[in-house]
Amino acid sequence: MENMSRRGKAASFFVWLAMVVLLFFLLTACAEKTPVRKILRDGSKAVPSSLAVQLQSISHEQVVIDNGLVQVTFSRPEGDVIGINYNDIDNVLEARNELNNRGYWDVVWYEPGNIGTYDKLQSTNFTIISQDENQVEVSFSRTWTLSNRGIQVPLNVDKRYIVRRGISGLYVYAIMERLEGWPDVDMDQIRVVFKLKEDMFHYMAISDSRQRIMPMPEDRNTGFALAYPEAVLLTNPTNPELRGEVDDKYQYSCEDKDNRVHGWIASDQGVGFWLITPSDEFRVAGPNKQDLTSHVGPTTLGMFTSTHYAGKEIDTKYRNGEPWKKVFGPVFIYLNSISAQEEEEIPTLWDDAKEQMLLQVESWPYDFIKSDDFPSKEQRGSVSGQLLVHDRYINERNMWAQSAYVGLAPPGDAGSWQRDSKGYQFWTQADNRGNFVIENVRAGNYSLYAWVPGIIGDYKYYNDISITEGCEIVLDILVYEPPRNGPTLWEIGYPDRTAAEYFVPDPYPTLMNQLYNDQADKFRQYGLWERYADIYRHNDLIFLVGVDDYSQHWFYAHVTRNKGNKTYQATTWQIKFDLENLFNFGNYTLQLALASATDSELQVRFNDEKAYPAHFTTGLIGKDNAIARHGIHGLYRLYCIEVPSYQLHNGNNTIYLTQSRALGTFQGVMYDYIRFEGPTET
Structure with missing residues (x-):
């Protein structure tokens, strides 16, 4: 009986083992048929998010920062982003380009009477702002002197870059300043530019409805030029499906209020490159200002100042020694990837980029910026209130200013905000009853402006508003009486x-x-x-x-x-x-x-x-x-x-x-x- 019991136990063991093996093969087969949809923000190596940030190397020509997720290389002392290593890709930027033509800042400027030119803001000084296991922030700066007049835009420039622990990307911002008494100048465009690998990034996404496979740069060169240089008819594109289409970078413009995230996907590698703008405070001309996003290159732009869709009526002129200082950004360069490199997985990268954008917006203003020129949340203030509309030819009673755009911008006349490019602006959209809250406003003096969909004209509050550190200003009920002379x-x-x-x-x-x-x-x-x-x-x-x-x-x-x-x-x-x-x-x-x-x-x-x-x-x-x-x-x-x-x-x-x-x-x-x-x- 004892031997019979032993044989029964052995048989049971082998049956159990066979079931385990069978289950293993079944799971393996299912895994092979079902692609994994999980976003791997740490690339394909499953690098622990606890890995410390390292200022990996500093030489006379380069600076390298690595957090295990991304490795970013800068030119020294110029301060251009010349390489981003991510997900086993040595460089997502176009390495065939010159070092100052991969990831860079530029300004279109001219002294009155002269022709506009680009200044790529090449720096002369490198400084480590902060360095520990959680974050590295570096600065590439230059100081303008009179000897550079006519050669460089008259600005002191401090370009800053931040790599953080466990974050798959790079934060970018710049502090620009002109001192009192400096020469007259026009600055029509200020932006940051990233040019990606041409043979890798072919799919561009700007919004849920505006995304597609894009032409190659050489397709534009072989195409037929139309009424202006930006517009080209594709006659012999690399991708035959694009033959007969028009490519024009202005077709991908976007209103600033809607321009939060855009970028490119390298489908074969399952990698996305995104530029996220968490706030409009440093942009110009209000929420309805339109500007460029991404376009054939593959190129991704962070536009801060431009005369697009407005012309020189946007005040980009600095006269009579006018001093000025402004922080542009930070914007966030985000990289993500998927484990399954299949075309149907592309929406996963876009959806994840949108989720990341929301996280960045919720985190604004950032609490990790190491510049006194960027105030923390505690150093800012807020304004709230309710806006009504009174038009007796529509309704004898006051009406709620439904979905009104309400904002703080530099003091001026009603509507002057849409022509301002020098100060900061803070806008929100009111609810259905005209209630609004404008949060995270930098200290300073502002006018409060508004316009209401469905109602003509511009509203301006009769008093200027002074924002001080930590203030919470609650206004009385505001009433806008739009232009009206009769029924x-x-x-x-x-x-x-x-x-x-x-x-x-x-x-x-x-x-x-x-x-x-x-x-x-x-x-x-x-x-x-x-x-x-x-x-x-x-x-x-x-x-x-x-x-x-x-x-x-x-x-x-x-x-x-x-x-x-x-x-x-x-x-x-x-x-x-x-x-x-x-x-x-x-x-x-x-x-x-x-x-x-x-x-x-x-x-x-x-x-x-x-x-x-x-x-x-x-x-x-x-x-x-x-x-x-x-x-x-x-x-x-x-x-x-x-x-x-x-x-x-x-x-x-x-x-x-x-x-x-x-x-x-x-x-x-x-x-x-x-x-x-x-x-x-x-």
């Missing part, structure tokens, strides 16, 4: 500071970007301005109030007419409307809001197309260039035009809108909103 007789469009609601035509089939086939972003297609002459071959646009639908019958841009042989013709649009019971006293009002203007003069006439001078003219306005750059808006302009009753008729009336400047293709305006008001009711 609405008719209106065209919706007041949201864009022309997006108007008729955007289909692009030419031979000049398309397949990314923008959907209706929402169709305005980003190339060449839409030329469609005006196709649709209105013999006569200009005529809009019948009460009959026509502005989404179908109001062209998105009031452009010139191309007559051929490089000649252009001014165009005149007509608004026809009936007016019953004309008042013979008082004035009517035409509220005319423009979403953009480029080298334009809009003349307005009432019932007399030949009236000279015009009953109203804007004069020469605008350098937005939003028509060519697919922007749907530039700077906002509002004109309140009084119309004496003697210029109107009982019955049929016509308003003539003439864009009178016609030297080129891209002169024109975009309308935001037009409203015709009756005389004031007493």
Whole structure:
């Protein structure tokens, strides 16, 4: 019996062992069929996040910082990022480029009367700001002297880089300063640039709906140049599927309020490279300012100052020895990877980049910056309140300023924030009841501004606001009374500071970007301005109030007419409307809001197309260039035009809108909103 028991136990053991082996093979087979979707932020080596940050080496020519996740190499003393080692890739930057053409800062600048040039801000001094097992921060700086006048932009520059423990990336910021009495200068663009490996990064992502496989740089070189250098028709691309498409970096522009994360994916390696901007405080011209993101290169940009979609009306001029100092950034360069290198895994990298962006936004202002010029959360203040709108022709009672954009910016007139490039700005969007909280505001003096979707004009609080360390300012209820002289007789469009609601035509089939086939972003297609002459071959646009639908019958841009042989013709649009019971006293009002203007003069006439001078003219306005750059808006302009009753008729009336400047293709305006008001009711 004892031997029988032993044999039974042995049999049971072998059965158990066989089941374990079978289970092992089953699990292995499943693992082979199911790719692992987990993001490996530490690359493929599973490096412990507790690994200390090391200032690995310092030589006369290079500085190397390593945290086990990324290894970053800088040129010394210039301070360019010349190498990023990640996930067994020796360098995700384009190593074939010169050292100062991989990861670098630059400024477009000029002294008045001179031609603009690039300064790549090559530094002359290297300093270790902080160094321990949790963080290394280094500085590459230079000091401007009068002997450098005409050679370097007159700025003291301190470029800072931070590598942190357990963080898969690099923090980048710069402190720029000009001292009192320094030469006059214009600085039209300030940015940081990263150029990635051309043979590796082919997939670009800007938003959930704007991402795609991109052309190669050589595809642009072999393509057909279009109306301006940035736009190229791809005739013989490396990827045949892109043949016949247009590539233009301005098609990938984005409003700053929406520009939080963008970058590239190397699909074969399962690696993503992302530029995350956690705050807009150091950007210019408010939340609606548009700027570049990523484009063919593969290139990723952190744009801090530019005249794109605004022109020189953005105040980038420094005159009469004006002193100035500003911290740009930090922005975060984030790298991530996936274990399964399959095309369907690409969304995983993008989704993870968005999650990382949210983490960075929540962490703002960062508490690890080692510069006295970057205030901590405790050193900042906040402003809160509620904004209402009072327009008695809409509602006798105050209305909530739903979804209003409310911000603090340097003191100025109402709306001046959209032309400011020198100070800091802090914006938020109010809730459905107009409640707002503006947090993490640097100490200083500001004006409080606002604009409300659906309401014309700009609001400004009557007092300037002084932010001090730790303050929590709670304002009384604010009431905005928008421009209004009388009841609405008719209106065209919706007041949201864009022309997006108007008729955007289909692009030419031979000049398309397949990314923008959907209706929402169709305005980003190339060449839409030329469609005006196709649709209105013999006569200009005529809009019948009460009959026509502005989404179908109001062209998105009031452009010139191309007559051929490089000649252009001014165009005149007509608004026809009936007016019953004309008042013979008082004035009517035409509220005319423009979403953009480029080298334009809009003349307005009432019932007399030949009236000279015009009953109203804007004069020469605008350098937005939003028509060519697919922007749907530039700077906002509002004109309140009084119309004496003697210029109107009982019955049929016509308003003539003439864009009178016609030297080129891209002169024109975009309308935001037009409203015709009756005389004031007493």
